[in-house]
Amino acid sequence: MRVGWIGVGVMGRHMCAHLIDRGHTATVFSRTAAKCAPLLDKGAMLATSPREVARASDVVFTVVSTPDDVRRVVLDPADGVFAGLREGGVLVDMTTSTPTLAVELGAEAVRRGFGVLDAPVSGGDVGAKAGTLSIMCGGELTTFETVLPLLECMGRNVRLMGGAGSGQHTKMCNQILAASNMVGVCESLLYAHRAGLDVEAVIKAVGAGAAGSWAMNNLGVKVASRDLAPGFMIEHMVKDLRIALREADAMGLQLQARGR
Amino acid sequence: MRVGWIGVGVMGRHMCAHLIDRGHTATVFSRTAAKCAPLLDKGAMLATSPREVARASDVVFTVVSTPDDVRRVVLDPADGVFAGLREGGVLVDMTTSTPTLAVELGAEAVRRGFGVLDAPVSGGDVGAKAGTLSIMCGGELTTFETVLPLLECMGRNVRLMGGAGSGQHTKMCNQILAASNMVGVCESLLYAHRAGLDVEAVIKAVGAGAAGSWAMNNLGVKVASRDLAPGFMIEHMVKDLRIALREADAMGLQLQARGR
Numbered sequence: 001m002r003v004g005w006i007g008v009g010v011m012g013r014h015m016c017a018h019l020i021d022r023g024h025t026a027t028v029f030s031r032t033a034a035k036c037a038p039l040l041d042k043g044a045m046l047a048t049s050p051r052e053v054a055r056a057s058d059v060v061f062t063v064v065s066t067p068d069d070v071r072r073v074v075l076d077p078a079d080g081v082f083a084g085l086r087e088g089g090v091l092v093d094m095t096t097s098t099p100t101l102a103v104e105l106g107a108e109a110v111r112r113g114f115g116v117l118d119a120p121v122s123g124g125d126v127g128a129k130a131g132t133l134s135i136m137c138g139g140e141l142t143t144f145e146t147v148l149p150l151l152e153c154m155g156r157n158v159r160l161m162g163g164a165g166s167g168q169h170t171k172m173c174n175q176i177l178a179a180s181n182m183v184g185v186c187e188s189l190l191y192a193h194r195a196g197l198d199v200e201a202v203i204k205a206v207g208a209g210a211a212g213s214w215a216m217n218n219l220g221v222k223v224a225s226r227d228l229a230p231g232f233m234i235e236h237m238v239k240d241l242r243i244a245l246r247e248a249d250a251m252g253l254q255l256q257a258r259g260r
Numbered sequence: 261m262r263v264g265w266i267g268v269g270v271m272g273r274h275m276c277a278h279l280i281d282r283g284h285t286a287t288v289f290s291r292t293a294a295k296c297a298p299l300l301d302k303g304a305m306l307a308t309s310p311r312e313v314a315r316a317s318d319v320v321f322t323v324v325s326t327p328d329d330v331r332r333v334v335l336d337p338a339d340g341v342f343a344g345l346r347e348g349g350v351l352v353d354m355t356t357s358t359p360t361l362a363v364e365l366g367a368e369a370v371r372r373g374f375g376v377l378d379a380p381v382s383g384g385d386v387g388a389k390a391g392t393l394s395i396m397c398g399g400e401l402t403t404f405e406t407v408l409p410l411l412e413c414m415g416r417n418v419r420l421m422g423g424a425g426s427g428q429h430t431k432m433c434n435q436i437l438a439a440s441n442m443v444g445v446c447e448s449l450l451y452a453h454r455a456g457l458d459v460e461a462v463i464k465a466v467g468a469g470a471a472g473s474w475a476m477n478n479l480g481v482k483v484a485s486r487d488l489a490p491g492f493m494i495e496h497m498v499k500d501l502r503i504a505l506r507e508a509d510a511m512g513l514q515l516q517a518r519g520r
Contacts, residue, residue, distance in 0.1 A: 122466065122469045122470055122471060127469075134465060134466070134468070136465050157465065161457055161465065162457060162458070169452070170466065172451060172455075173448040173449075173451055173452045173455075173457070173462050173466055174448075174465075174466040174471045176444060176447050177448045177471035177473070178470060179444070180441065180443050180444025180447065180448075181471065181473055184437040184438075184440025184441055187436050187440065187515050188434075188437045188440075189433075190513060190515075191436060191504065191507075191511075191515070192429070192433045194508075194513045195359070195426075195429040195432075197421055197422060197429055197433070198422070201421060202421070202430055202433050204417075205394060205417065205421065205430050205434075206382065206430065206433055206434040206437060208394070208417060209382045209383055209387075209434070210382050210383055210387070210434075210438060210475070211382060211433075211435070211437035211438040211441065211474065211475075212437075212474045213437070213441055213472065213473035213475075214469070214470050214471065215470070215471075215473075216437065244451065251451075253450060253451060253454045255450075255451070
């Protein structure tokens with residue numbers, strides 16, 4: 001299939017590479033063209049705008065930083081994806097973005113005869129590289145079925161959660177959990193350290209039981225060994241939680257950080 | 261070995277039963293004598309006070325509710341465990357109690373020629389029944405080695421974490437994590453429900469990835485199926501977190517709940 005790829009950061013570069021490795025033809029775009037070099041070496045073609053990507057592709061993937069980036073890249077009247085996509089073409093936005101924007105893109109796509117899927121991921125740079133991402137999708141079943149073989153090149157827990165925006169809502173659930181779990185890991189390990197305990201022994205004592213989490217058994221272990229190399233940008237987590245709080249507000253739901 | 265058992269609540273009754281099943285002679289005490297009936301049916305003897313339990317035992321286990329209960333049951337000059345234990349006898353306090361009290365009991369035991377271990381557990385009523393508890397111990401290595409075969413009748417992740425109080429400190433790390441993870445589960449599932457998502461599908465989408473936790477994959481699944489049967493008393497969690505906050509305060513450590 002002819003795929004388009006927009007956004008080749010720490011996640012996107014690996015995800016696109018999996019598609020090329022499975023024999024798909026890729027056209028790529030990045031605001032920083034130099035970042036595309038590793039994909040061009042694999043045979044991808046370089047486009048000069050999101051619109052040019054869309055013109056050359058059946059399915060266009062976007063993995064950019066913020067909802068504003070998604071809006072610009074997709075909807076810009078001169079240079080956006082929707083300005084170049086042929087009727088029946090599909091946009092898959094894998095950015096962690098707002099459910100509200102996903103619903104808006106879904107409605108706009110219906111008007112123009114496109115398919116759209118919101119499909120944010122979980123698993124970080126490690127999962128992107130290994131092709132083991134969890135992918136949470138929102139959109140029409142027919143669009144999901146068209147794109148599923150492509151998504152399965154990048155992840156192994158690929159699920160359609162409901163209509164447009166459902167993937168983003170599910171990702172919010174994921175981020176609420178991930179953030180809470182990390183608060184627990186940090187407070188627990190700080191307490192252990194101050195109490196004079198062997199932090200690695202504490203992780204072994206508590207990590208396999210009812211207090212265990214992926215965060216403790218992976219990130220906690222990194223912290224304990226003083227490995228502070230980042231696998232995700234904290235600004236992105238802050239952005240994600242801001243989206244979650246805004247969406248919760250809109251649903252009349254008061255989450256902890258607001259309740260205090 | 262002649263074991264003594266004080267406290268036959270939702271945890272203690274199962275833990276003591278495992279010792280009897282492995283052939284140990286048990287003498288038991290509860291403020292509510294009727295609660296001992298299932299253990300007496302298994303061959304345990306009933307004592308009229310903690311002191312009488314200690315007189316009949318080489319190793320006395322306590323699993324009561326609060327640090328004040330521990331203090332009364334162990335240190336009461338007329339009826340306490342220490343009033344009845346012979347020299348060389350051992351007390352194993354499996355209550356989740358304060359590290360400070362554990363240190364105090366350790367010092368008192370040295371003066372009197374007893375061994376003492378603080379050995380709180382994780383795994384809930386299910387783990388107590390199945391004999392799969394995690395047991396976090398603080399005390400002298402020789403005492404730990406004496407008691408280890410008994411502890412291994414009740415649990416499978418039994419660790420000596422350091423001197424007196426280290427088991428309780430490790431349990432605090434466990435409870436800080438468990439509570440944070442549960443906040444994450446509740447907020448995440450509330451968000452999912454309000455957003456109109458299928459809550460069980462969300463758990464499948466996020467529970468196996470980087471946001472996963474024992475709490476989500478066990479308690480979250482229970483919540484999603486509307487199974488609200490309790491496995492632990494919320495008052496006990498509140499007590500545990502109060503201890504954690506007091507101990508953190510004493511260590512000059514500001515945890516989240518205090519920082520707000």
